[in-house]
Amino acid sequence: METAKRVDKTNYYLDIAQTVAARGTCLRRNFGAIIVKNDEIISTGYVGAPRGRQNCCDLGYCTREKLNVPRGERYELCRSVHAEANAIISAPRSEMIGSTLYLVGLEYKDGSYVQNANPCAMCKRMIINAGIETVVVRDTATSYRTIDVWESWVNQDRILAFKQRPGFGGALSFLNKAFKGGNTHAAQMQNDHPGQKALPRAAGSLLRRPAVRPLPLLPCGGPVPL
Secondary structure: OOOOOOOOHHHHHHHHHHHHHOOOOOOOEEEEEEEEEOOEEEEEEEOEOOOOOOOHHHHOOOHHHHOOOOOOOOHHHOOOEOHHHHHHHOOOHHHHOOOEEEEEEEEOOOOOEOOOOOOOHHHHHHHHHHOOOEEEEEOOOOOEEEEEHHHHHHHHHHHHHHHHOOOOHHHHHHHHHHHHHHHHHHHHHHHHOHHHHHOOHHHHHHHHOOOOOOOOEOOOOOEOOO
16 A cells, blocks of 8 residues: 655645635635744735725625736735735744745636746735745645745845946946856956946945845835945
8 A cells, every 4th residue: 555655845834825825815816825934834824805804705806806907916906915914914023034935826716826926016025024035936736936035036126226227227237247257257357348447336336245145224124225
């Protein structure tokens, strides 16, 4: 008699997040999220209206669905709090620092996995501020994606913000090569391309910083601008 194969730990937590998603009240897509640190589940969250308010499943309609709002848009019309947000507000930040958030999304109509599931822009900001280090998103019953929060959502945003500054467009390819090759390579590039010596001060500042490094914080908690 064959014994069942033991599930790996990542899918174990994703299975739990999927069970949490079954409590969701959305008529489009339901998500379940759990936050784990040191192999302990800190909190869980699913899609649902704020406490005391009626859910879409109670009302029998979804405003965004009725208006044919595309996925990922006009969340101000949604009655619900997202799964990630509900998980985050249910845990103290001191316990979430360095933790992992596991996320599973299911289509309401057929229960299939949401394709290319990702936290929305607002949830990403909450995840960053909560101190969560990694997000794991289920794609199929056994496959998943692992997202490094700092590298994917913070460091890349710094590069994007730099790119969008007036007069900085020409420096982007230079910076990309510098980040890949390290500071030594950047210095060599400046020697090889004298014209690049006119890069704005902020460009030089970025080149001297490690690709992944927490920005210093202002008293209000915001990052110091470059």
